[in-house]
Amino acid sequence: MKKIFYLQFNFFKKNLKDIISFSIILFISLILFNSALIVNNNIDKAYNTKFDILNTGNVFFNIPKAYYNNNILDDLKHMNDVTDVDKRNGIIVNIPIMMEDSYQDQNIIFYNLDEESIISKYEIVDTNNKKNNSIYLSNYTFIHSGLKLGDKFEYKINNIVYVNNIDGVIEEMQYGNYSSSIISEYLSNDAYNNVLNNNPNNEVVSIFVKANNSEKTYNKISKYFSQKGINVINKNYDNNSKNQRLAISYIIVLILMFFSSLILIVSLLVSKFKITESIEEEMTNMGILKALGYTSNEIIISIIIPYVLSGIIASVIGIATSLKLVPVLSKVIEMQAGFIWKPPMDILSCLVSFVLSISLITIFTLSSARVIKRLNPIHAIRGIKNSGKSKNYFEIDRTIGNIDIVVMLKNFACSIRQNVLLGCVLLFVSIMLSFTITLFYNVNINPLNFVNTLVEEHPDVIINTNKDISDNVKELNDVKNVIYYDDTQTVNYKNNSYKLFISENYKNLANDLCYEGKNPDNYDEIAIGSYIKEKYNLKLDDFINIEKDEKSYKYKIVGFIQSVNYSGEVVELTEEGYYKLDNNYSPNKLYVYLNDSTKSNQFINYIENNFSEDITSTMDYAESMNSALQMYISIVSIISIVIIVIALIIVYLILFILVSSIILKKKVDFGIYKSIGYKNNQLIMHLIGGFIPSIIISMVLGIVLNKLFIKSIYTFIFKSVGAYKTSFVYPIILYIVIGFSISISVILLQIVLSRKIKRISVYSLIKD
């Protein structure tokens, strides 16, 4: 066994730099993989736990206070599946509030801090215990406002400015972030009454329902309110709300899993490559050991142990580091989800990551080292490979081209394995970078693509009117287009309530939600959301009966639409179409599109000054969107930088392994070339030239695969959060630039790494 240990030690020492490189790649992979696994395995659990602790309602509705009477709670309590109900008064407003250094229009529901409910409780997560003219901000608003406890929080409702002290931060699980369309803020009794006294018409009753089947109950209650003629201001149920709040964390998990898998494959390829290379280098020693009587298994173990051991160390350090990364990720998730998530020490996830990584390394290294079993001791001692392949590729006198090109071709033919490894790695890196740069391009450079994918219609300004002013507005300078668009109504299908979008002309909208078929053009046409399509297995040209109160009408399905915010539980009708359900309907939500979105604020001032009699409120949607986008832009910028750095590290390490291994292997050859009269630069050129085919092939293949499949990857990821149609663009020029940039970087890195050929004298090359 002493000889085996000696061989192991010798092998480890000789391949130290390569083993370190392999370990670094594995380490990076494990950081990402384990982080993704921990987030994936715990975020839902954490959400659900907090949901249960706060006894959050499964279904929640906001109705105007004027419509509320005590019978409602009784009626709801007696419904099947309903286990408990509760209510709380609130004030709903749409106001600009401080977000990301600017004011952003938000739907806010103010609650009285002193009015507690049994269902859908709130939790104070930070406070200075003051309750005088106080506002307790939701965690989401608190994070994005950039304000601190004790700071003043200023907002304006109907031209009255309110200034409260930020005396606490709260968490609740039914509203809570931008995607949930309403954010709840809590005011101290005096502050609440102050707002209420000035805005009695905005008072609502929030009804919280605990139910066994939330979706069914949601639909039942929607129908109930519809039948009672009660206008529901806002409604939602648990799963929908959860999906809205955790959408970004799901995307983060998918991206991390995707990248970590690619990097793990790279590390496995490296281990396989190095084992195969080492067997060739150590063949004589292995032959001697076999001749001495050591079994193949003993020798195999001695070869794979250094990799498995360093794999164990890298995995442990990677997993430990991931435990430091997860809190950082949790902050990013917290920014979007609006609830504090303290990641637990998830032993099970760590164990799964560890076992998976070590099992794969063992399988890969074992499969590579098994060739030792077929090694003939005598042949091994003489350094003869079992395969006996020693073909003279590209015979010089029979190959066209000058000597340098032929030598490069020979180098390529003799280093197929290295080329395959480099090709695979470059391909993976190309996919990684293309994926990231595509995200960067569509979020940071052309954010409209990102917005169109994840949100519904997004004008620059929304004007709620009490008189048709569309023609007047259309005539104004800087106005590109105006259109009535309504997203406040609901309709029923098969006793279930669905969000309704109404537009006079879908062709004039900025964001086409339709992913199959078309938007409705005629009064008898309807487009339905992905959720409804799948739930009832509906097809294009099917007819469905839509109900609203006591009326119903049969529409022909002409298209399928997406909606991330409403999880595909939406339908689209034309104005004419909606008249069939409500002939008193009068559109009053005017969407305005400006030539220059940055002038939305000026435009609103103009409208408020000149049409004050005809409008009830305005909303600076462009500014709100822009503020919300800043968060995503920052996240994507960070992701892009991290991925580019990881890609560079991987490419550098792989090239280091390949170039070092070739220089070591061909040291004598280089000496001979030099003695013949070849210059250093020629030898460097030969070495690099030997990799050119794999660089070119991986570049071309990368461009083609990226063009073909990056879209599919994004479609898959976005589909998981309900976006069936991504508005991302995938410009081939982007992938061509990435392909060329990788290739040029690889060649430059190779030049740098292979410069060590220069430092070795011809004499020492031959004498060593």
Added chain:
Amino acid sequence: MDKIISAKNLVKSFDNGGIKQTIIKDLDIDIYENDFTVIMGSSGAGKSTLMYCLSGMDLPTDGTVIFNGKDITKMSSDELAVFRRSNCGFVFQQVYMLDKMSLLDNVLTAGLLINKNKKEILKNAKELFEKVNLSEHTIRKNVNKVSGGEAQRAGIVRAAINSPICLFADEPTGALNSETGNAVLDVFTTLNNDGQSIIMVTHDKKSALRGNRIIYLKDGKIFGELKLDKYNGDSKERNDKLNMFLEDMGW
């Protein structure tokens, strides 16, 4: 005869674990055209070191080496590489042939460096292969498919393909059996008779007999020199002269 190499005050030292070890000590030597110069000496006398310094394969610590009118000690690594292409040919003790190439490709790899005419180089190579008795079939075999002697003879062809000013051979028969060694030496003799200047390092008397100038090194200096006629087959007289010289040198 014309001097092709002239070395003055040649010093070569190595750093041996912090201790400076001088192998060549202030040595002067001239090498002449068409000579078959043999460098002999005991182990560690500096034979190979001297040869590699003279050829520009290694740079001396001090002193000058004028090779074909140029001071090669002032040249950069790449300048030396270009210089070696047409001025030097090397045959090593080990069969240092390019791995994964045929014998012919090994030769063409050297030949095509200075002559881009593939046909002409191929013709020259085949003529040289014929001289060293390697058949068309053999020269297309890979290095690891031929015997040591065949590979070494191909090594000589590679060294001679560019008709260098001087051909350097470091113990060229050291790794070969007697019969194969003789065949290799015959090739050197033939080349020398055709006008090729050769410097050969050896500790083998039989190999040394092929030279017409024997230089004996001791402790990094030239200890003695013997001039012989051109080799025309082994003779008792030649043998005795060499034996006597080596005896005087303390061989």
